[in-house]
Amino acid sequence: MRRILLAAVAASSLILAGCGGSDSGDGGLDAIKVSSAKSPKVTVSKGFTTSKTESKVLKSGGGAKLASGDAVKVNYVAVNGRTGKQFDSSFKSQKPLTLTLDKNAVLPGFVTGLEGKKIGSRVLVAISPKDGFGQDQAQLDIKKNDTMVFLFDIVAKVPTEVTGTAKKLPADVPKLVLDGDKHPTKFTKTSKTAKKITKESSHVVIQGDGAKITDGQTLTAQYIGQVYPDGAIFDESWSSSSRSFQVGAGQLIKCWDDQLVGQKLGSRVVLVCPGDKAYGDSPPDGSKIGKNDTLIFAIDLLDAS
Numbered sequence: 001m002r003r004i005l006l007a008a009v010a011a012s013s014l015i016l017a018g019c020g021g022s023d024s025g026d027g028g029l030d031a032i033k034v035s036s037a038k039s040p041k042v043t044v045s046k047g048f049t050t051s052k053t054e055s056k057v058l059k060s061g062g063g064a065k066l067a068s069g070d071a072v073k074v075n076y077v078a079v080n081g082r083t084g085k086q087f088d089s090s091f092k093s094q095k096p097l098t099l100t101l102d103k104n105a106v107l108p109g110f111v112t113g114l115e116g117k118k119i120g121s122r123v124l125v126a127i128s129p130k131d132g133f134g135q136d137q138a139q140l141d142i143k144k145n146d147t148m149v150f151l152f153d154i155v156a157k158v159p160t161e162v163t164g165t166a167k168k169l170p171a172d173v174p175k176l177v178l179d180g181d182k183h184p185t186k187f188t189k190t191s192k193t194a195k196k197i198t199k200e201s202s203h204v205v206i207q208g209d210g211a212k213i214t215d216g217q218t219l220t221a222q223y224i225g226q227v228y229p230d231g232a233i234f235d236e237s238w239s240s241s242s243r244s245f246q247v248g249a250g251q252l253i254k255c256w257d258d259q260l261v262g263q264k265l266g267s268r269v270v271l272v273c274p275g276d277k278a279y280g281d282s283p284p285d286g287s288k289i290g291k292n293d294t295l296i297f298a299i300d301l302l303d304a305s
Contacts, residue, residue, distance in 0.1 A: 028050055030056075034124065038091070042079050046082070046083060050127075055112070056125075060118060061119050065116055066117055066118075066119070066154070068241075069100070071244065072099055072154060073098050073157075073303070074090075074096055075096050075155060077089045079149040080140075081149055085141075095305060096305055097305065098158060101241070104240075107132055113125030113150070118154070124149070124150075126148075126149050162300045163208070164207045164209060166205065168205075173203055173270065189230045193229050199274065200258060200272065203271075210265025214261065217246070218305050221237075224238065227296075260301070265302070268300050269301065275294055278294070
């Protein structure tokens with residue numbers, strides 16, 4: 001499922017399906033059996049369907065309740081209701097996946113099924129077709145009208161803030177401006193700001209003490225991106241929720257892959273990315289980024305899995 005969900009996140013057309021649904025412990029979910037094995041088996045009869053997303057808490061945890069926008073680490077089993085066949089599981093590897101409970105970031109059914117549940121809980125979720133992929137997924141043998149059944153073990157909530165030792169930016173890097181919550185809001189140039197950037201660079205402004213990020217991990221982060229040195233802000237996450245993406249796998253601009261792998265979790269990092277290490281002469285359609293623009297980012301490295 002790790003690879004499936006990441007594919008869904010990368011292709012937003014798959015995840016921006018309709019929303020809605022309800023939270024119910026009754027109905028069809030009672031007919032689904034879950035074994036107590038370390039790698040649990042979820043038994044779903046062929047032809048299982050639901051018209052609205054439903055969830056059932058099989059074991060209630062003792063942690064905090066999940067809210068909209070939270071990033072959460074989960075283990076899971078995924079079953080196609082039409083065929084009754086499991087199509088993925090994380091339990092064998094015991095490497096939890098990180099999801100952000102934001103219907104613009106993941107399948108709406110995940111958000112509906114997990115919001116309000118407590119850390120440490122085991123939750124069974126039946127996702128209706130309208131809260132699923134929204135179109136056929138041939139590689140998974142999932143049709144757009146299939147109901148999907150997920151067993152989630154809610155492992156932990158991802159930290160919302162970085163903590164560590166503060167460090168100063170070099171004098172030739174634009175100044176980072178913070179709001180009242182000490183979150184980055186923009187960069188401003190100074191008298192010593194370099195006018196032309198030819199090499200990418202990274203600068204740690206809060207040094208965390210977590211594990212180092214490695215190639216291929218899914219990173220959960222907060223960030224702001226601006227045209228260098230003090231131009232248009234073209235993207236930011238603090239006003240909504242953290243974002244998750246795979247690093248070191250060629251899915252991001254080269255500057256991010258180059259500079260984020262090896263950084264420690266819990267850190268705040270400023271990246272300066274010349275055009276040839278960013279979008280070059282092909283900036284995203286409709287964005288505020290021009291051809292070959294140098295970009296500057298402030299990124300809080302919250303979690304990786």
